[in-house]
Amino acid sequence: MNDYVNITIDDRKIKARAGEKLLWVALDNDIYIPHLCAVREKERSNASCRLCFVEIEGMARPVTSCTQVVREEMVVRTRSTRIDRLVKTAFELLLSDHNLSCRECPANGNCELQKIAKERGLKLRQKRFKAIERDHTVDDSPDEFAFDPSRCVLCGRCIWADREEAGVGAIGFANRGINSVITTFEGVSLAESICTQCKLCVEACPVGAFYYKKDKKA
Amino acid sequence: MQLLEGERELILSTVEEVLQNSSRNREDLIPSLQRVQSKLGYLPALAMEKLAEGLDIPAVDIYGIATFYNQFRLNPPGKYQVKVCMGTACYMKGGEITLESFERRMEIEEGETSPDRLYSLERVACVGCCTLAPVVVVNDDHIEGYVTPTRVDGIMLEFEEADQKEEETEKETEEETKKTAAEGGKNK
Numbered sequence: 001m002n003d004y005v006n007i008t009i010d011d012r013k014i015k016a017r018a019g020e021k022l023l024w025v026a027l028d029n030d031i032y033i034p035h036l037c038a039v040r041e042k043e044r045s046n047a048s049c050r051l052c053f054v055e056i057e058g059m060a061r062p063v064t065s066c067t068q069v070v071r072e073e074m075v076v077r078t079r080s081t082r083i084d085r086l087v088k089t090a091f092e093l094l095l096s097d098h099n100l101s102c103r104e105c106p107a108n109g110n111c112e113l114q115k116i117a118k119e120r121g122l123k124l125r126q127k128r129f130k131a132i133e134r135d136h137t138v139d140d141s142p143d144e145f146a147f148d149p150s151r152c153v154l155c156g157r158c159i160w161a162d163r164e165e166a167g168v169g170a171i172g173f174a175n176r177g178i179n180s181v182i183t184t185f186e187g188v189s190l191a192e193s194i195c196t197q198c199k200l201c202v203e204a205c206p207v208g209a210f211y212y213k214k215d216k217k218a
Numbered sequence: 219m220q221l222l223e224g225e226r227e228l229i230l231s232t233v234e235e236v237l238q239n240s241s242r243n244r245e246d247l248i249p250s251l252q253r254v255q256s257k258l259g260y261l262p263a264l265a266m267e268k269l270a271e272g273l274d275i276p277a278v279d280i281y282g283i284a285t286f287y288n289q290f291r292l293n294p295p296g297k298y299q300v301k302v303c304m305g306t307a308c309y310m311k312g313g314e315i316t317l318e319s320f321e322r323r324m325e326i327e328e329g330e331t332s333p334d335r336l337y338s339l340e341r342v343a344c345v346g347c348c349t350l351a352p353v354v355v356v357n358d359d360h361i362e363g364y365v366t367p368t369r370v371d372g373i374m375l376e377f378e379e380a381d382q383k384e385e386e387t388e389k390e391t392e393e394e395t396k397k398t399a400a401e402g403g404k405n406k
Contacts, residue, residue, distance in 0.1 A: 169276025174285040185278040186263050 007074040021045070022065040022076065023052050033078055034087060034116040036094075036206055037155040038066035041164070046156050050090035051116065053083050062086060084120070091122050096129035097178065099136065099150035106215040107208030113153070132178065141191035145202045145212050149181055152209035158182065158201035165204075170195040182209075219293060219331065221262070229265050232257045237272040247273060247283065251290060260291045293331040296338030298377045300324075302365075303353040305344030311351040312366075317341060319370040320354075336381065 004015050007022075009031050016025040024040055026033050036049035045066040053062040057075035062083055065076075077083075095113070102108045102124070117124050133150075140146035154173070159182065162171050170193045174183045184193035191197075202210040221229075236253045240246045247269075254265050261284050270277035284290040302308075302317040317339070321327055324337040331338040345353050350363025354373070362373060 163276070169278060172276065172278035172282045174278075174282045176286045183278075183281075185266075185276075185281045187281075 005070050005072045005074070007070050007072075007076060009076045010078055016070045018070070020070055022054065022068040022070055022074075025070055026054075026065065026076075026078065031078060032119050033065055034091070034120060035066060036112055036153055037157065039157060039160045042160060049094070049153070049155055051087055053086045054078050055080050055083060087120060088122060091116060091120075092126040092128050094153055095124060095126050097132040097134050098153070099134065099148070100124060105151060105208040106211035107151075107205075111208060112206035135181070139189050140213065141189040142195065142197045144197070144214075145199055145210060146216070147182075147190065147210050148208065151207055152182055153207055154180055154182065155206060156182075157204040157206060158210055161200040161204035166196065166198045166200045168194060168196055168198070171201065219262070220333065221264070222335075225262075226264065229258060229262055230268065233265050233268040233272070237269070240272075242273055244273065244275065247275075247280065248287075251280070251284065255290060258294075260294045262294075263292075291329075291340075293329065293338060294335055296331050297336050297381070299338050299340070299357050300373075301340045301342045301345075301355040301358075302328075303343075303345045303351070303355070304341045305348060305351075307348035307351040308344075308353050313341075313352040315367060316352050316354065316365045316370060319367040320374075323370060323374045337377070 003018055005018050007014050007016055007025070009022075009026055009029070012029070012031070014025065014029050021038075023033055023035055023038055027035075033054065034051040036051055037046045038049075038052065039045070045064075047064045047067050050064070052065045054065045054068070055062050055077040056068070057077075062080075091113075098113070099105075102111070102114070105111070108114075113124065116122065134152075136148070136150045138146055138148045156173070159171055159173070162168050170184055170190070171182055174181055174187070184190060184195065199212075202212060205211070232254055236250050236257075239253075240250050250269060250273075251261060254269065255261050258265065266280045266284065267277050270280050284292060300320055302313055302320060304313050304317070317328060320339050324332055324339055326332050326337065326339055328339055328341055342355065345355055345361070347353055347361065347363065350361070352365050354362040354365045356362060356373070362369070365373070
């Protein structure tokens with residue numbers, strides 16, 4: 001069996017390691033595909049952000065590139081009318097309950113949502129869906145960092161870092177639907193939980209939900 | 219929620235028993251939670267922590283599952299359990315207002331139990347008697363129809379009276395047993 005496969009992404013011929021997921025192959029070759037929830041080391045992606053759709057020749061429907069393994073002779077398109085529609089809707093839904101006071105956000109300028117908007121020509125202030133205000137209660141109990149649920153996109157990267165990198169298991173998802181949150185056991189503050197304040201969750205956060213207190217403006 | 223006298227021991231022994239009958243795999247988690255809840259009436263934090271220890275998973279994972287599924291409750295059922303219907307008909311007929319009235323009167327929020335465990339309040343989906351909307355179910359066996367905020371006051375009054383009566387009879391039986399015990403002592 002070959003260690004490498006030859007694929008085509010947007011007319012570019014690319015040699016990719018066999019078994020690799022399409023998303024990472026594209027990103028490694030400087031082809032941008034929007035993504036929030038994917039973690040490279042994770043064997044099976046959550047595929048919950050619904051942003052990394054691509055079209056593959058021979059497949060009837062767009063697929064999430066974070067779960068699609070590369071195959072020999074695969075022909076991939078990262079943009080199409082269908083893809084753009086899917087990504088736009090997923091993105092607008094994410095933003096419909098997002099706290100958009102970017103100027104006060106510690107991640108301003110270094111935010112994955114801003115990057116996606118820029119790359120795909122999407123607006124941060126969407127009008128299609130009714131805006132829902134989320135809980136703004138910031139948990140600033142840890143010494144050096146804080147968590148603002150109103151800026152959280154529920155990608156789950158902090159949970160991955162907490163489990164697999166830190167090996168702690170202090171945070172997880174709770175509730176469901178529009179009420180879904182990232183929280184501790186029984187919803188206590190981070191300082192009261194088993195959190196070791198290793199700050200790996202802050203490093204993992206693609207937006208400004210987990211942030212260093214010193215980065216906070218105003 | 220403060221644990222009652224002896225409840226801690228009951229929780230520990232229940233979880234112990236459930237764990238013994240479990241394969242200790244993750245797929246056994248939901249059935250285990252169901253067994254714990256059917257024994258204790260709810261999922262106390264202590265039970266979730268002990269179960270997490272037994273299955274070697276983070277406790278927050280169990281918390282996530284318990285809050286995700288409507289079938290699990292984190293607060294003990296009250297002596298008077300009130301379920302307010304939020305089916306389409308009841309909702310349109312002002313179920314939300316009924317729920318709010320109960321929240322104000324019981325001084326708890328939906329899904330909570332009063333600290334003395336006298337009242338618990340929940341919202342449920344359709345109960346099946348939409349002609350009586352808005353509907354309230356008390357202790358799973360008693361249905362109240364056309365529940366306006368005024369009727370909520372009436373229901374609460376009935377609870378208070380029932381509870382008072384019960385206390386009095388309790389006191390009487392206590393006194394009687396004391397009396398008979400005293401008389402029994404005299405006769406000897």
